[in-house]
Amino acid sequence: MSETLQTTALQTTGAALDDADLLSRTAAAVRAAGAGLRERFGDVVPYRTRDELMRALADNDDTALGILRPALTRLRPDAGWVEDELDGGALPPGEWWVVDPAEGNVNHLHALPEWAVTATLVRENQPVLTAVHLPLTGETYTALTGGGAHLDGRPLHVSPTADLGLALVATSQARPDEDEEVVRRVGSSITAMLFGALVVRTAVPATLHLLNVAAGRIDAFWQFAGARADLLPGALLVAEAGGRISDAEGRPWTPRSESFLAAAPGVHAEAVKTLSR
The missing domain is CATH 3.30.540.10 (Fructose-1,6-Bisphosphatase, subunit A, domain 1)
Structure with a gap:
């Protein structure tokens, strides 16, 4: 042929x-x-x-x-x-x-x-x-x-954890050379989560954290700024595994959003409250 x-x-x-x-x-x-x-x-x-x-x-x-x-x-x-x-x-x-x-x-x-x-x-x-x-x-x-x-x-199924104080959570740097406002927001969010969660992990890339949320290995992931390619795959995986997807304030997430949160249902509301402080 x-x-x-x-x-x-x-x-x-x-x-x-x-x-x-x-x-x-x-x-x-x-x-x-x-x-x-x-x-x-x-x-x-x-x-x-x-x-x-x-x-x-x-x-x-x-x-x-x-x-x-x-x-x-x-x-x-x-x-x-x-x-x-x-x-x-x-x-x-x-x-x-x-x-x-x-x-x-x-x-x-x-x-x-x-x-x-x-x-x-x-x-x-x-x-x-x-x-x-x-x-x-x-x-x-x-x-x-x-x-x-x-x-x-x-x-895959997300974690049944219902207490942020018992949760393993993670975040990632969306891109190098981020503007100062985003960098400071990332820093303050990590500080808030260090007080609110059991353990905080920080590393790149975002997708690998989101795989762990979908698999129930960690309980929540958040990120400020971001892009389609590093969030869309994990967003679909977490949603189909029973997780909640929103921005950091709890509003519906879209690729236009300035923040992202994927969490087990039991800790989502508490994660939103912690990130909104």
Whole structure:
């Protein structure tokens, strides 16, 4: 079969897929991209300037995107494409792939294990399905709207904790070079949570904390500022695992929101109260 006919056949197949089948194939795509990044993982990557750092980050992104973008485009040829992990706000109408080819890229460069590959299909500004692959553990987290959240096929459920004083909570830095107001708000929120919660974890990237909320390992995650790519996958996973998603003041969260909170239902209200002080 010629390359043109193969492409046409794949596009026709992709158009006929229901969302459950589409999620399965999306998960296969992030696993394949993760394998490419795993081959590049090992020693700390040296850099002396910001330009050298940005080139190293881009090399990782390009490796994963070279696998991920063709695979997802075949599944949904007419969907838009968003790969800027710092981009935010609402999307235009229609379907969009929101991907982070190397979520936690800076960790990868520093030979730290906390990194992943993510792909989320957004339809009319609502996440429909997501797949997050952790190449070093081989784990794949998936969620489908109305279909639950899973880890390698096993259902996920948020924590039953109902007392913030007994809760393990986490936060993350949304991006480097944040403005002073956001930095001070992050600092004050960590202080408030150190008084209110049992233990506070702080690290990047956001997605890995949100996987832990969905799996019931930690009880809440919050972040100020943020972007679509680092919050949409985890937001869908936590919601489908039975968690609550809002901004830090308890209002409905959208990609335009200035803050984000994902929590087990039993500690959500208390987390909102603590972050609003």
